[in-house]
Amino acid sequence: MPIPKWTIKGIVDDYDTCGCCGRRGLKRTVALMPLDADGNEDGTAEDVAYYGTACAATALGWTQGKVTDTARAAQAQQDQRDAQARRMISIYAPVEFAPVWDQASVYYGRNHGQRDTGVRATDEVAKLLAEARAQLADTTTGPARPSRIEDFRRYVVIFTRDRRVYLVQHLSDDEAERQAQGDAAVRRTEEIRGSLAVVAALDSESARDVAYADDLTRRWNAHAWQAAHA
Ligand SMILES: [Zn+2]
Known part of the structure; x- marks a missing residue:
């Protein structure tokens, strides 16, 4: 053949x-x-x-049918790689210029098995970010997708009492509307006796990941948002 x-x-x-x-x-x-x-x-x-x-x-x-099926499957894979890239950037871009210890703590916290194996967290973070940025900049099947910290949006994430995600909501750019969203989220959190986090991320799926992450990851996430909107 x-x-x-x-x-x-x-x-x-x-x-x-x-x-x-x-x-x-x-x-x-x-x-x-x-x-x-x-x-x-x-x-x-x-x-x-x-x-x-x-x-x-x-x-x-x-056949045209095979072309269509193959193209759909390939596009689904592209979309998945995009989603993964957005997650990596939402987690790691805020610690890119953090002190080495913080970067290592965030990286090994998510990759326990690589601690003490000689894998250098700073190298891995740089590599993950480079790959993620290349993926979102790839224009093979459409225009480049947002990938910078400046492109992050803010989300409120409500957890149930047993720490499952109950709701992820994009917070409005309009201050009055955002205030109302915040009040409603606090009320809802009290009703279900859950807990609440406000995080910045490239999309709602990534916001979920950031909200689940350790305190240090979330501190740098908040810091990055403030720095980008100072
Ligand atoms: Zn043709």
Whole structure:
């Protein structure tokens, strides 16, 4: 069997023109990354071609159904990697310039098994952040996604008495509205006799992670928010 010349990276809603036949007004296109003779990805986001499903099917020698299924699965993986990247940035970006001991404490606190193994927390944090930023900057299947501390939004997280997440709510940028949200959250927390945290994160899933994190992680998180909005 010949090695295919392309691999499907995902589905794109932003391009409505097929890069193969030039047909316009397509609902979506599939992102095709060129492969070298050994079947390895050969290029960056700039080398990706965007084809309609019909032309992609011809290029790959597949049915359109297989193209669509494969593209959906690839896009789901991209979305998962994005979500993971947002979590890593929400946890670690605030400690990026923290003292080494704090950085180590935050990192090993989440990676117990690596303590005393020679794995250097500062290197790992730098690597995780670089990978996460590269993931969110990747434009293969759409525009770059927010990844900076300045892009964090604030969330209130309410826990039940047994420390399960009861509610994650984005706090409004409008002060009066935020005050009302805060009052309601405090009331609700008292009603269920839970506890409450306010954290900053790139999305609500990450906010949940930050809220569950240790005190030191949350202190740096609060500090980063204040520094970014001073
Ligand atoms: Zn086409």
